[in-house]
Amino acid sequence: MDLAQVEHLSRLARLGLSPEELQTLLGQLTAIVAAVDKLQEADVSSVDPTAQVGGLYDVMRADEVAPSLEAEQALANAPRKEAGLLRVPAIQ
Amino acid sequence: MAELEPVIGLEVHAQLLTKSKMFCGCRAEYLGLPPNSNTCPTCLGLPGALPVINRAAVEMTIRTALALACRIPEFSKFDRKNYFYPDLPKGYQISQFDLPLSLAGQLEFEVDGQRRACGITRVHLEEDAGTLHHAGEIHTSNFSLVDLNRAGVPLMEVVGEPDLRSPREAPQYLRALRQLLIYLGVNDGNMEQGSLRCDANVSLRPRGQREMGVKVEVKNMNSFRSLEAALTYEVGRQTDLIQRGMTIVQETRGWSELEQATVSQRGKEEAQDYRYFPEPDLPPLKVGRELVEQLKAGLPEPPMRLRDRLLDQYEISAEQVLVLTERPQDAAYFEAVVAAGAPPRAAANWQAGPLQALCKAARVEVERCSISAGELADLVRMVEAGEVSGSTARELLAEAFESGASPAALVTERGLAQVSDAAQMDAWVDDALRQLPKAAADFQAGAERALGPLVGAIRKASGNRANPDLAARLLRERLARPGE
Numbered sequence: 308m309d310l311a312q313v314e315h316l317s318r319l320a321r322l323g324l325s326p327e328e329l330q331t332l333l334g335q336l337t338a339i340v341a342a343v344d345k346l347q348e349a350d351v352s353s354v355d356p357t358a359q360v361g362g363l364y365d366v367m368r369a370d371e372v373a374p375s376l377e378a379e380q381a382l383a384n385a386p387r388k389e390a391g392l393l394r395v396p397a398i399q
Numbered sequence: 400m401a402e403l404e405p406v407i408g409l410e411v412h413a414q415l416l417t418k419s420k421m422f423c424g425c426r427a428e429y430l431g432l433p434p435n436s437n438t439c440p441t442c443l444g445l446p447g448a449l450p451v452i453n454r455a456a457v458e459m460t461i462r463t464a465l466a467l468a469c470r471i472p473e474f475s476k477f478d479r480k481n482y483f484y485p486d487l488p489k490g491y492q493i494s495q496f497d498l499p500l501s502l503a504g505q506l507e508f509e510v511d512g513q514r515r516a517c518g519i520t521r522v523h524l525e526e527d528a529g530t531l532h533h534a535g536e537i538h539t540s541n542f543s544l545v546d547l548n549r550a551g552v553p554l555m556e557v558v559g560e561p562d563l564r565s566p567r568e569a570p571q572y573l574r575a576l577r578q579l580l581i582y583l584g585v586n587d588g589n590m591e592q593g594s595l596r597c598d599a600n601v602s603l604r605p606r607g608q609r610e611m612g613v614k615v616e617v618k619n620m621n622s623f624r625s626l627e628a629a630l631t632y633e634v635g636r637q638t639d640l641i642q643r644g645m646t647i648v649q650e651t652r653g654w655s656e657l658e659q660a661t662v663s664q665r666g667k668e669e670a671q672d673y674r675y676f677p678e679p680d681l682p683p684l685k686v687g688r689e690l691v692e693q694l695k696a697g698l699p700e701p702p703m704r705l706r707d708r709l710l711d712q713y714e715i716s717a718e719q720v721l722v723l724t725e726r727p728q729d730a731a732y733f734e735a736v737v738a739a740g741a742p743p744r745a746a747a748n749w750q751a752g753p754l755q756a757l758c759k760a761a762r763v764e765v766e767r768c769s770i771s772a773g774e775l776a777d778l779v780r781m782v783e784a785g786e787v788s789g790s791t792a793r794e795l796l797a798e799a800f801e802s803g804a805s806p807a808a809l810v811t812e813r814g815l816a817q818v819s820d821a822a823q824m825d826a827w828v829d830d831a832l833r834q835l836p837k838a839a840a841d842f843q844a845g846a847e848r849a850l851g852p853l854v855g856a857i858r859k860a861s862g863n864r865a866n867p868d869l870a871a872r873l874l875r876e877r878l879a880r881p882g883e
Contacts, residue, residue: 319672321483358476358677364685370417370455373424378436381443381547391434392532392544395485 308337401605403641405634406612407569408561411576413586414527414594415459415553421526422450422493422551422681429548430592442551444489449680452477456524456553457500457684458694459585463555464501464522465695466579475500476683477524480673485545486529494556496675499523500686506559507703508575510568514703517572518560527552555585561600561611566630570623573597578702582727590621597626601633603641612637613647617661619654629654633661699727709733713743722751728766735772741779749779753793757800769803770796777807786810791863827865828873831856843878850874 313333317324324332375381378391387394417427423441426432440448461471478496504519529547533540557576563569577595580586587594597620602612617633620626632654637647652661700708702724709720709730723733729750736746750765754775758765778796781787787795787810799806831853832839841849850871857870 315672319481319483319674359679359682361682363682366451366682367454367457368424368451370419370453371424372419372426373439375425375437375439376443378433381435381438389544391436392546393435393485395543395545397533397541397543398485 308333308340401607403603403638404606405563405565405630406561406602406604406614407563407566407630408600409559409563409569409572410598410600411557411559411573412527412596412598413555413557413580415456415555415585416587417453417455417459417553419453420551421453421456421524421553423448425551427552429552432548434546435548437548438550442488443547450493450678452681452684453553456555458690459553459583460500460522460524460555461686461691462583462694462698463557463580463585464504465691466583466698466701467501467504467506467519467522467557469501469504469519469522471501471686471691472498473686473688474498474683475686477678477681478675479678480525480675482673484528485543486531486547486550488529488547488550492525492528493678493681494525494675495523498683500684506572506576506579508568508572509703510571515568515571517562517568520558520560522555522557525554525556526550527554561602561614566627566634569599569630570627573623573626575702578725582699582702590623593621596621599626599630599633601630601637602647603634603637613649615647615649615661616651617654618651618664625654625656628659629661632659636661702727705730713737713747715743715747719744719747719751722755723747726764728764732765732772736776736779739773739776741776742783745779745783746776749775749782749796753796754800757797761800768800770800770806774799774805774807777805778810781807781810785866785868788863788867824865824869824873827857827860828870828877830860831874832877839878842874 310329310333313329313336316336317329317332382388382391382393385393415427419425420427420442423439425437425439425442429437441450464471475495476498477493479491480494480496481491483490499521501522502520504522505516506519507514507516509515527549529545529550532544532546559572563572577586577588577590580595581588589595590597599617599620600614601617602614604610604612615633615637617629620629633652640647650663651665653664654660655662705727706720706724709715709723710717715723722729724730733746733750736750737743741749754765754768754770758768761768775796778787778792782789782792791810792806795806795810798804834856835852838849838852842853853874854867854870857865857874858867
């Protein structure tokens with residue numbers, strides 16, 4: 308990891324971080340990535356690539372409509388709302 | 400400098416006509432609902448809520464892929480595409496990255512009467528986002544309003560190969576794809592309301608070069624017209640830059656209807672890094688070969704092949720075929736009218752002409768209107784046999800369309816059957832000659848046009864029931880000019 312990567316990630320995560328915070332995270336993330344890197348040492352030459360180990364396949368539902376939430380319920384925890392809509396800061 | 404060649408590929412997003420959303424039971428039909436009244440913990444992305452795949456959406460995607468001659472891999476999975484935007488409640492879109500439901504097909508389409516084929520890279524399945532409303536101008540407002548009714552609606556993406564070579568080809572490709580989706584019953588084809596959307600990748604290269612130029616993505620085209628206009632503009636812009644020795648910047652540009660220009664939205668340095676990873680909440684799919692065969696067997700006759708067959712099988716024009724294959728139901732209705740005994744050309748004229756006009760005005764599909772294929776066939780047969788005049792038939796068709804009666808039955812009921820009886824016709828001819836002696840004299844003196852008023856008088860006297868062809872023939876006989 309380098310500082311540029313941490314800055315890139317913080318931008319993707321929309322986190323406004325101070326230079327000190329970026330430095331702290333650089334140290335922490337480097338350690339985390341190094342720990343995860345240990346996995347690279349495992350011999351997986353005899354293992355098929357997989358995304359899941361649950362053994363489940365084809366879990367699907369019939370195309371049927373079920374009741375939705377009331378609009379008031381859906382917006383109950385929204386910090387700001389207006390005319391039944393969620394009010395959010397504009398995208399810059 | 401070598402001549403520049405445009406290289407264009409389209410990405411088309413189509414909302415699927417399922418009843419419920421992609422991963423939850425909320426309604427897929429969201430238009431017209433009060434804001435945020437069509438959501439649940441799953442499509443709101445509330446903690447702990449789990450998605451479950453809608454089987455109908457998977458089957459519609461496979462059917463589309465099969466109709467596009469794609470390969471259906473035996474194994475497929477969903478992935479998370481991560482980005483932050485206020486219309487995306489979970490902070491990621493469930494999509495398909497490296498193992499989509501289908502790969503490598505093609506779409507046939509026509510440009511200026513020539514058939515072309517464009518490769519299809521893949522057809523995959525994902526979910527739609529919510530909608531944003533902006534107060535005032537998007538650039539000046541400091542807040543947005545979010546409606547999540549659309550969030551989670553099944554969205555199928557058809558990715559085309561960069562096989563298109565001119566802006567003219569793009570709308571034709573899109574028309575063919577749209578019609579195919581309508582034939583399959585998987586999408587309503589409504590570009591205006593956004594249930595069918597199109598993005599394009601555009602680059603230029605010297606003709607003959609294999610390597611691709613720098614590509615620009617163009618968005619925001621919501622009609623065939625704006626698609627062609629945007630591509631024409633973008634090809635012109637890139638050509639101009641290259642000819643002036645400048646380089647093309649890889650970026651995303653939006654089509655502005657107002658400015659009739661593409662406008663830069665996002666450069667490469669701001670390009671998204673979606674950090675795709677496998678969706679842990681959805682077990683992968685093993686697409687059985689039996690299901691694939693079963694879906695393949697249920698595919699409708701594709702529009703292009705249907706057109707070929709109608710042209711081959713019936714004596715009708717290419718223009719008529721085009722109108723009659725707008726929707727599969729139109730063609731089915733036409734074939735039913737012919738099967739009920741109407742001559743094909745006349746049947747096509749009546750369906751594509753008067754009947755379609757009535758249907759359009761009443762906003763009803765031909766297969767749902769009150770005139771059955773059998774009833775139209777009866778009426779067409781009577782007109783063709785000279786039993787009823789064309790104008791009377793048109794009036795009765797309009798009346799029957801409203802009342803639900805049978806137009807042929809109205810002919811009999813009202814005594815409107817065209818009269819060809821010799822004695823009756825002779826009497827009407829006598830009357831007409833007495834009424835319009837000048838016209839008769841003019842005709843005899845060689846004025847062909849004078850026949851018109853005489854036939855008109857006969858029609859009027861007969862209450863429109865006199866067979867006009869017969870009337871004209873009888874008049875000619877009576878007024879036989881010397882030497883004829």
